[in-house]
Amino acid sequence: MTIGSGHDAVVIGSGAGGGAVAWQLCQMGLKVLVLEAGPAFDPPTDYPLTTAGWERRGFPSPPGSRAMLRYGDLGTLDPDSEDLASWSRGGFPWRLPSGAARPPSDAGYSHVMGLGGSTLHYVGESHRLHPDVFRRHSLTGQGRDWPLSYDDLESYYSQAEQVIGVASDGAADGRPRAAPYPLPPHPLGPGARALVAAGARIGQRWQVNPRAALSQPYNDRPACNYCGGCSRGCPLGDKGSTDVTFLRQASRTGRLSVVPEAIVTRLLAGPNGRIVRADVIVQGRAETVETPILFLCAGAVQTPRLLLLSASADQPLGLANSSDQVGRNFIETLAWRSTGLVAGLKGSHRGLPADAICWAPDAADPGGFRLNHTTLEAGLNGPIAYANRLLSGHGVALKEALRNQFGSAVSVGAIGELVPDERSRVTLDAQMRDALGLPVAQISSVLTPAALDRLRRMRLAARAVLAEAGAELVEEAGSRDAFTATHVFGTARMGTDPTTSVTDPFGRTHDHPNLWVADASLFPGSGGGESPSLTIMALALRAAKAAA
Amino acid sequence: MTAPSLERRRALLVMLSAGVAPLLPHAGMASGSQDLASLGAVLDIVFPSDALCPSATELGVDAMIREALGPQGPLLQLFTLALGWMDGIADRPFHELPTAQRTEIVAAMATSDFNEIPGRFYHIARALTLEFAYAAPEALGGLPLHPAPQPEGYAP
Ligand SMILES: Cc1cc2nc3c(=O)[nH]c(=O)nc-3n(C[C@H](O)[C@H](O)[C@H](O)COP(=O)(O)OP(=O)(O)OC[C@H]3O[C@@H](n4cnc5c(N)ncnc54)[C@H](O)[C@@H]3O)c2cc1C
Ligand code: SF4
Numbered sequence: 163m164t165i166g167s168g169h170d171a172v173v174i175g176s177g178a179g180g181g182a183v184a185w186q187l188c189q190m191g192l193k194v195l196v197l198e199a200g201p202a203f204d205p206p207t208d209y210p211l212t213t214a215g216w217e218r219r220g221f222p223s224p225p226g227s228r229a230m231l232r233y234g235d236l237g238t239l240d241p242d243s244e245d246l247a248s249w250s251r252g253g254f255p256w257r258l259p260s261g262a263a264r265p266p267s268d269a270g271y272s273h274v275m276g277l278g279g280s281t282l283h284y285v286g287e288s289h290r291l292h293p294d295v296f297r298r299h300s301l302t303g304q305g306r307d308w309p310l311s312y313d314d315l316e317s318y319y320s321q322a323e324q325v326i327g328v329a330s331d332g333a334a335d336g337r338p339r340a341a342p343y344p345l346p347p348h349p350l351g352p353g354a355r356a357l358v359a360a361g362a363r364i365g366q367r368w369q370v371n372p373r374a375a376l377s378q379p380y381n382d383r384p385a386c387n388y389c390g391g392c393s394r395g396c397p398l399g400d401k402g403s404t405d406v407t408f409l410r411q412a413s414r415t416g417r418l419s420v421v422p423e424a425i426v427t428r429l430l431a432g433p434n435g436r437i438v439r440a441d442v443i444v445q446g447r448a449e450t451v452e453t454p455i456l457f458l459c460a461g462a463v464q465t466p467r468l469l470l471l472s473a474s475a476d477q478p479l480g481l482a483n484s485s486d487q488v489g490r491n492f493i494e495t496l497a498w499r500s501t502g503l504v505a506g507l508k509g510s511h512r513g514l515p516a517d518a519i520c521w522a523p524d525a526a527d528p529g530g531f532r533l534n535h536t537t538l539e540a541g542l543n544g545p546i547a548y549a550n551r552l553l554s555g556h557g558v559a560l561k562e563a564l565r566n567q568f569g570s571a572v573s574v575g576a577i578g579e580l581v582p583d584e585r586s587r588v589t590l591d592a593q594m595r596d597a598l599g600l601p602v603a604q605i606s607s608v609l610t611p612a613a614l615d616r617l618r619r620m621r622l623a624a625r626a627v628l629a630e631a632g633a634e635l636v637e638e639a640g641s642r643d644a645f646t647a648t649h650v651f652g653t654a655r656m657g658t659d660p661t662t663s664v665t666d667p668f669g670r671t672h673d674h675p676n677l678w679v680a681d682a683s684l685f686p687g688s689g690g691g692e693s694p695s696l697t698i699m700a701l702a703l704r705a706a707k708a709a710a
Numbered sequence: 711m712t713a714p715s716l717e718r719r720r721a722l723l724v725m726l727s728a729g730v731a732p733l734l735p736h737a738g739m740a741s742g743s744q745d746l747a748s749l750g751a752v753l754d755i756v757f758p759s760d761a762l763c764p765s766a767t768e769l770g771v772d773a774m775i776r777e778a779l780g781p782q783g784p785l786l787q788l789f790t791l792a793l794g795w796m797d798g799i800a801d802r803p804f805h806e807l808p809t810a811q812r813t814e815i816v817a818a819m820a821t822s823d824f825n826e827i828p829g830r831f832y833h834i835a836r837a838l839t840l841e842f843a844y845a846a847p848e849a850l851g852g853l854p855l856h857p858a859p860q861p862e863g864y865a866p
Contacts, residue, residue, distance in 0.1 A: 212858050215845040216858045217845060254834075348866070386863075387865070388863040388864050391859055508854075512865065545850065545855065546841050550837050556755070557758055561763060564853070
């Protein structure tokens with residue numbers, strides 16, 4: 163098979179951004195070629211939730227489904243922030259000493275390379291950014307303004323919600339909507355109900371979290387049956403990952419070709435700045451592909467890497483990089499989680515992960531962070547996690563404690579705005595090479611004192627609602643002592659000024675008229691903790707419409 | 711935040727084991743199945759049988775841990791050293807001691823310094839035992855759980 167020509171547009175990557183771009187371009191009548199570095203997964207057979215021992219297995223990681231990476235400067239564990247160290251009652255009584263380098267966690271930059279990208283293991287929180295996020299700097303002096311407004315995105319948010327199937331109740335959350343959610347809300351589980359009640363007593367307004375998980379059959383997909391394992395891969399295919407939504411629908415137009423295990427290694431610009439071709443390794447074979455319109459949607463780590471890898475004599479800093487902003491402004495996920503055992507509570511392992519959210523828990527830090535109910539995302543729906551993390555001791559006493567307390571854990575997660583430190587960036591590693599002999603991405607990410615202060619506020623709010631719910635704290639974890647990034651942003655940011663941004667407000671690169679970016683790299687800021695995929699999709703739908 | 715991946719935890723265990731092995735003079739010398747003869751007896755103190763659930767060895771956890779330790783490396787070294795130390799505490803190897811004495815020894819190890827062999831071995835052996843034992847459907851007696859979350863799910 164040769165894939166080199168015959169298409170109108172090429173999309174690199176098939177995650178949140180790439181899937182949505184491909185759908186929109188196909189709807190508009192273009193023939194689209196999607197090149198996806200990772201493999202295709204088969205949900206019913208590949209995901210681990212149907213067989214015993216499931217708790218020991220995360221999202222599958224066959225060869226080629228994770229990028230090789232190196233970590234650079236992740237900061238140091240400052241003694242002044244020792245109070246923010248992670249701990250758990252049942253875990254090892256050990257921690258890195260203050261002064262040590264902040265390490266990456268097991269997950270580090272948590273991502274999937276595969277058909278569907280990181281949406282394959284995302285939980286499916288489907289958030290619109292608050293309108294104030296787009297004017298963050300003007301309103302607060304912090305972070306950056308976005309070069310577009312909420313109103314510019316509203317109809318694309320609706321479109322994305324329709325395609326992936328978002329369930330919620332439409333209760334006020336400060337994000338105006340022209341259309342209702344396509345699906346009714348999921349019922350809250352016992353843990354969420356405890357938080358709603360406790361929050362109401364202390365002025366925290368908890369509400370239904372908009373979720374890309376089907377509350378009833380929708381299009382050709384079944385309803386969720388609450389197995390609780392969204393981040394291990396949804397075996398039913400009701401979760402709104404792009405493989406079963408955007409890409410499946412796009413392929414029905416007859417205009418979509420998808421090539422998995424196709425690693426783009428280099429982009430070449432012609433004399434007029436247009437990108438003329440992409441070099442690709444398809445299942446081990448070298449190919450070149452014409453690029454009439456090219457969308458780069460490889461995520462906030464691989465997108466800058468590919469632009470930097472494509473440096474040439476004419477473009478010594480890499481493609482799209484006349485501003486020298488490619489790879490800079492890397493934003494990790496500022497996160498905290500507190501977990502408690504609530505005496506008398508039963509069944510907190512039941513229901514949908516991340517079923518409830520509290521948007522504005524701290525009046526003194528408006529737009530700074532949000533809380534959610536994260537018991538299932540934290541893995542507290544199986545006995546191994548309970549016994550190893552939440553309970554101490556051994557013997558019959560431990561086994562009995564587990565039986566008595568299973569289902570009483572409640573975790574509150576917090577994700578907050580993070581303004582990146584100057585050192586936070588993605589570069590090409592000087593030493594480490596991947597299997598193709600190319601330099602891997604190196605991630606540096608340093609938390610600022612302001613970020614650590616916000617982590618304290620996040621902890622305070624999480625503890626407050628747990629205390630009101632009657633919980634006894636048993637575990638806490640946060641960004642301070644390990645780098646874990648599920649939401650990453652900023653490395654090809656959009657803007658109106660070509661000297662300080664990589665793309666225009668639509669995602670078209672300032673330097674190359676047919677090269678567009680449509681993934682999390684575009685975000686000039688992190689938002690106030692909103693999960694990003696719906697915004698990535700909305701931006702991608704808008705960009706593809708502009709490009710077609 | 712993501713839950714810690716159990717698969718990747720082995721790397722952490724190996725790292726923790728490596729941190730303490732040099733504390734003892736014979737690190738690296740002991741290996742082989744002989745040295746692990748008391749393993750099952752320790753695991754059954756950590757995870758004994760009760761009315762609703764079999765013990766660690768009844769669930770085959772000792773064999774799974776032997777496999778996880780591999781033919782060499784810091785994890786095997788830590789286990790060999792710790793079990794050797796436990797076998798030398800009394801006049802008989804640990805697995806021949808009466809249950810009460812075994813229980814007492816493991817309880818003492820549970821509270822001992824994590825930076826010493828007995829404390830670190832206790833925590834690592836406990837973590838592995840619970841991980842392997844509770845992966846077995848037979849261990850779920852008395853818990854409101856199916857063998858796997860699918861196909862029934864857990865409606866709220
Ligand atoms: C555990 C977890 C839970 C999450 N939960 C949520 C949630 O609830 N809600 C939410 O909104 N977000 C969530 N996220 C984040 C979300 O998954 C990401 O923000 C989103 O998928 C990023 O989209 P993207 O298009 O930027 O990149 P990705 O989705 O990562 O897609 C990039 C794609 O590009 C491909 N690619 C990379 N390099 C190349 C190359 N050289 N050639 C060809 N292809 C290439 C990759 O293989 C990949 O498929 C979660 C993430 C994690 C890890
Ligand atoms: S909880 Fe629902 S959406 Fe999540 S993996 Fe299970 S069936 Fe899929």
